[in-house]
Every structure is written in C-alpha cells, then in structure tokens.
Amino acid sequence: MSYLKVENIYKQFAGKVALEDVNAEFEKGELVCILGPSGCGKTTLLRIIAGLETADGGKVIIDGRDCTMLPPSKRNFGIVFQSYALFPNMTVEQNILFGLSEQKKLNRKQLRSRALEVLELVDLTEHKNKYPFQLSGGQQQRTALARAIALSPGYLLLDEPLSALDAKVRSKLRLEIRRIQRELGITTVMVTHDQEEALTMADRIIVMNNAVIEQVGAPRAIYERPENKFVADFIGTMxxxxxxxxxxxxxxxxxxxxxxxxxxxxxxxxxxxxxxxxxxxxxxxxxxxxxxxxxxxxxxxxxxxxxxxxxxxxxxxxxxxxx
Ligand code: ADP
Ligand code: MG
Known part of the structure; x- marks a missing residue:
C-alpha cells in the first residue's frame, strides 16, 4: 500500500486550471521528484499534499487515511522551500529548537539533544551558534532541512530546495539530501524544474506539464523510453x-x-x-x-x-x- 496518495485532484485559480484530475502515489521511503516547467502546477500539488492549499476536487490519502480536510498542523510533514525562511534573529540551533518546541512530549534537555542530533546529521554542528547571515546559502538550506526533519515527520516535502544555490553547492547538496533521505528512510516529495536534479536524485519521477501528469517512472525509464513528445523534449536533448x-x-x-x-x-x-x-x-x-x-x-x-x-x-x- 502506498504511503501517500492523491486521487483525482482538481484545482483552479480564478477560472484557470492549475491541476486537472491528477493521480499519484508515493511509496514509503522513496524519493519522488515532481518535474516540469514553471507554471505547470508542481507547487500547487505539493501545497495540496501539505494542506496549505485546498483542492476543488479529489482526495489526499496519507497512510491509508483520508486527510483531504485535515489542517496542515495535523498532517505530520516537514517542508523546505526555495527561500530558506530561517528566523534571522536566531542562531542555527535556536532555529531548530523553535521548530521542535511544538513537540510537547519532550523536556528541555531532550529537545536540545534532538536539535544536536539533527545538526550532526546535516553536518552543521560546528556552525550551531551562527546566525543565518553568517552562513552560506548551502548551510542555510541545510539548516532549513534540519528544521524540517527535527520532529521526525512522516514525510518530507521539498519545493525547489536547491534552485537558489550556485551549481557547485547544488550538486553537493543533491548528494547530501539523498544521503539523509536514505538514512532516515523518509518518504520524500521534491518539486523541481531541473531535469538533471530529478534524474540524479529520484527513485521515481512524475513529469508534469500544463496541469497534467505526462509520465511517471524511474529516471532511466523516463530518459530511455519517453512516452510522448513533451517528455522526450523536456528531458535531455532530443x-x-x-x-x-x-x-x-x-x-x-x-x-x-x-x-x-x-x-x-x-x-x-x-x-x-x-x-x-x-x-x-x-x-x-x-x-x-x-x-x-x-x-x-x-x-x-x-x-x-x-x-x-x-x-x-x-x-x-x-x-x-x-x-
Ligand atoms: P509551478 O510550481 O509548477 O511553477 P504553480 O503550482 O506555482 O506552478 O502554479 C500553477 C498555475 O497556477 C500557474 O498558472 C500559476 O500562475 C497559478 N497559481 C498558483 N498559485 C496561485 C494563486 N495563489 N493565485 C492565482 N494563481 C495561482
Ligand atoms: Mg513552483
């Protein structure tokens, strides 16, 4: 049984269709990239999975449960956006502790120890007392990732997390995100418009265009056996x-x-x-x-x-x- 599922999702903004009958499934522990050109509906789909946006039709099923009407706070996910959205007046460690403070079951000492654990995981221990402005883009994004996974969420949502970084940092962080994702075995949905990113990182790719899904498959299958002209043209050079x-x-x-x-x-x-x-x-x-x-x-x-x-x-x- 898939861990996450969207069924017949329909969404429009002021009469313009952003998602047209979208169906997708995400297995436990896999990293799936939603890949497509700008404006095709990727972020809208991710926000609907998160509950940050309400669909006009269709269902969101999480772990076998219909969560379509559930508020984001009850959905148990971690999220990272393109812009790091860190609190500028808090240190790296405080940024993570802030996210953890929702966790009512842990005492202060346990919270600190969990913060240090995720900082270790993203390799930021030595930077824990720095403020965001003292960090590179890559380090800021790793802080955002640490914050997203600190609460041990059921799934992770990433919306173009690497787009704002330069090429070298981007390819390093690709590997790092993949390593952490595997280590935690966390079901991850990552939005990207970068085909190379999707091909190198994903277990499976969902190719979208113009509010619909064009093809779903493993990177190699998508590359070697594109099912239509759009996919053939969008991925690689054809x-x-x-x-x-x-x-x-x-x-x-x-x-x-x-x-x-x-x-x-x-x-x-x-x-x-x-x-x-x-x-x-x-x-x-x-x-x-x-x-x-x-x-x-x-x-x-x-x-x-x-x-x-x-x-x-x-x-x-x-x-x-x-x-
Ligand atoms: P992507 O993430 O693939 O670039 P989006 O999901 O952000 O695409 O947007 C899909 C379409 O929906 C676009 O045409 C966009 O302009 C429109 N859209 C997204 N969010 C809103 C909004 N809040 N209000 C109006 N139109 C929106
Ligand atoms: Mg987007």
Whole structure:
C-alpha cells in the first residue's frame, strides 16, 4: 500500500486550471521528484499534499487515511522551500529548537539533544551558534532541512530546495539530501524544474506539464523510453525528425561518430559546427547521402577525438525513439 496518495485532484485559480484530475502515489521511503516547467502546477500539488492549499476536487490519502480536510498542523510533514525562511534573529540551533518546541512530549534537555542530533546529521554542528547571515546559502538550506526533519515527520516535502544555490553547492547538496533521505528512510516529495536534479536524485519521477501528469517512472525509464513528445523534449536533448514512417527523435549520444570509414551501415556527413563542452563535444554535421534526415545532425562524442569544421565524418544511429 502506498504511503501517500492523491486521487483525482482538481484545482483552479480564478477560472484557470492549475491541476486537472491528477493521480499519484508515493511509496514509503522513496524519493519522488515532481518535474516540469514553471507554471505547470508542481507547487500547487505539493501545497495540496501539505494542506496549505485546498483542492476543488479529489482526495489526499496519507497512510491509508483520508486527510483531504485535515489542517496542515495535523498532517505530520516537514517542508523546505526555495527561500530558506530561517528566523534571522536566531542562531542555527535556536532555529531548530523553535521548530521542535511544538513537540510537547519532550523536556528541555531532550529537545536540545534532538536539535544536536539533527545538526550532526546535516553536518552543521560546528556552525550551531551562527546566525543565518553568517552562513552560506548551502548551510542555510541545510539548516532549513534540519528544521524540517527535527520532529521526525512522516514525510518530507521539498519545493525547489536547491534552485537558489550556485551549481557547485547544488550538486553537493543533491548528494547530501539523498544521503539523509536514505538514512532516515523518509518518504520524500521534491518539486523541481531541473531535469538533471530529478534524474540524479529520484527513485521515481512524475513529469508534469500544463496541469497534467505526462509520465511517471524511474529516471532511466523516463530518459530511455519517453512516452510522448513533451517528455522526450523536456528531458535531455532530443532532436526530432519526420519521414514517411512518422515522427522520431534521436539523442545526440545515440549517434556513433567516427573519422574512419566503417564497413557498413553508416551515413556520411561534413562537420558544420563544433560545440566544446569540456569532456564531451557536440558535433553538428550536414549529411551527404540522400537520406531521410536533411537537417544538421547533432552527435555527442568524447572531446579527445580531434575534429575540425569541414571534416568528413561517418555516423551511425544507435537508437531512435518513435514518437
Ligand atoms: P509551478 O510550481 O509548477 O511553477 P504553480 O503550482 O506555482 O506552478 O502554479 C500553477 C498555475 O497556477 C500557474 O498558472 C500559476 O500562475 C497559478 N497559481 C498558483 N498559485 C496561485 C494563486 N495563489 N493565485 C492565482 N494563481 C495561482
Ligand atoms: Mg513552483
């Protein structure tokens, strides 16, 4: 039985539909990313799960119980937003103790010991007496995470928790959130518009667009077997072509490119443009043969292969997706 479930959720704002009959299930202990472009309804869905927003139709089931009408305070979740929302006049430890003060069953000593325990978990022990302005963005967000998990909630909701951070801190925190989530085994729903974030962190991804769910699946399945053009286009790079058999898409890494003429099954092209990306290089080539693909074909290959514009190259399509 799934731990968290939303059934036929419908929501509109002033006549504009934000969620159209959305159904989703979240298993105990898994991390699910809700992924989609800005404005597609991700935050609204998360807020409905939290009870911070009321749906116009549908149900929210938590641990087998219909919680649709339950106020947020009774739903037993922890939440982290994009903006850290820490109290600026309190230290890291006080910020966490404040959240814990709702916990009536623990005495002062127990509260402190729990605060220190979660600070250890997010690796902030040595910063516990600092104020938010003395912390980096990443440390502020780890404080917010510590505060969210301090009460040992039944589930964790994260709304773009890494969006405000720079790339390096973001990828470090991705790993950290994943480690903590696994360690606690806490059911987590994370909203993001960043496909790389979803692919690297999630057990499963829910891809949304325009108020509806387009596809649900494990990262690899979503990437390798997109069910429609939107998912194929939104996740990774997919170039679309049309021929007599219909529309199909090809990912750059599924084009095998060589400088030496292979013995069979290849297309001949001339390099029109090179895009250096560090370890990899994107190679655009114009095909010579009278073939079904007339546009420039982008391939991706190791940058170690020395290529120059106007070079003749040989290409083979390893995999294509029919859309
Ligand atoms: P996302 O998180 O995917 O960017 P949101 O869930 O925030 O999208 O918003 C979905 C749609 O609902 C958008 O068109 C947005 O403008 C609209 N919306 C969200 N919240 C409100 C609100 N409180 N009042 C009016 N419109 C809203
Ligand atoms: Mg949002």
């Amino acid at each position: 170039n679309f072509y049309h021929n007599s058999t219909g529309d199909f898409g090809i990912r750059p890494e599924n084009i095998i490119l060589t400088k030496n003429k292979p013995s069979e099954n290849y297309l001949t092209g001339k390099i029109t443009f090179l895009e250096f990306k560090g370890a990899m290089i994107r190679v655009y080539s114009k095909l010579h043969d009278n073939c079904e693909i007339c546009a420039d074909l982008p391939a991706e290959t190791a940058a170690a292969m020395e290529l120059t514009e106007n070079d003749t190259v040989y290409l083979r399509i390893a995999d294509r997706h029919l859309i």
